[in-house]
Amino acid sequence: MSRRSKRRAKREAADHRDRWMITYADLITLLLIFFVIMYAMSNLDTGKYDVVTQSLQSTFNKSDSILELGNGLGETPGQTITKNPSSQVQGSSEDDENSSSDSGKDTPDDNDRPLTEREEQFRTQEQELQNLFNVITQYIEDNKLDNQIFVADKPQGISITLSDRFLFDQGQAALKKDAAPTLSKLASLFRNLQMVVSIEGHTDNIPIGANSTYKDNWELSGERALSVLRFFLDQEKLDPDHFQYAGYADTRPTGDNTTAAGRQKNRRVEITVLRQLQP
Missing domain, CATH: 3.30.1330.60 (OmpA-like domain)
Structure with missing residues (x-):
């Protein structure tokens, strides 16, 4: 075999050993493109965001603060909306006092707890x-x-x-x-x-x-x-x-x-x- 043939065989063997780098470079390029596309798709839709923000602001600006004994989102100042009938909510002050005293009797007293x-x-x-x-x-x-x-x-x-x-x-x-x-x-x-x-x-x-x-x-x-x-x-x-x-x-x-x-x-x-x- 001539010297030229030997040099050509060595060059081809070296080319075969380095071909994996081409595949690796293609993979990195594809990953870069994938993440660029994902980033582009994740951009905030400013139009929809503005619509939601305005809707929430409009809703809460129409109601008083509950912390200041306002209406809040309900109809009764300082109270939350419940499903109880109105007859249970409305009553005389005497009934309220009786109910509060009864509830106090039902609450267990820590002083009555037996000592360890x-x-x-x-x-x-x-x-x-x-x-x-x-x-x-x-x-x-x-x-x-x-x-x-x-x-x-x-x-x-x-x-x-x-x-x-x-x-x-x-x-x-x-x-x-x-x-x-x-x-x-x-x-x-x-x-x-x-x-x-x-x-x-x-x-x-x-x-x-x-x-x-x-x-x-x-x-x-x-x-x-x-x-x-x-x-x-x-x-x-x-x-x-x-x-x-x-x-x-x-x-x-x-x-x-x-x-x-x-x-x-x-x-x-x-x-x-x-x-x-x-x-």
Whole structure:
């Protein structure tokens, strides 16, 4: 075979490999024409659009707004068109009042709905906490302990704050004898409660002295809370399952530690009857 024949055979083979591109180009062209035609057919008929718009405007412009107690599209101001007979619509004002009162009687009252078990428990708990708050408040007033004991109704529960001067000697965790009557009164109130009582010890930010039997304020605050807990458990024989205690040292101050009055306010034991159910 001559060189010219070989070159012609190679050229024909290359032509066969590229023929698919012609078919592909024809397909793309047809798709382009198809979408052009579809776009042309989707043009809005402005004539028909104007006719519909004018018809709607003419209809609504002839009626008053219902929101302004107008006629709207009906015949009675402020009312919609119904198929009820006129005899049912027209009547004396006395009949209307009777019908409205009767309908009110037929409507079920949410207050008459029986409470769920959780709602009953929550209501009982709140009543017990309110009674506890009232009794402790009255006890403080009767015994003139306003400067030593503070009670407050907080989101977490009823909080009873006792000053360290009322419970302990300076730098000590052993309970004073004078604190026993008040703690016994609290124990009598806690005895029948089915809620957890949290006892927390707090101090100021003054470091513990070198001669103290406690390592630091953490240990002192924890021992003070534990002393109150031991009184409830050992002396009053309360159920230990309903108590918890912790010492927080000076990490949760309620007063200014830069002043003597603020530091005195921070040295305290907080007894909180916790809310265990949420509304």
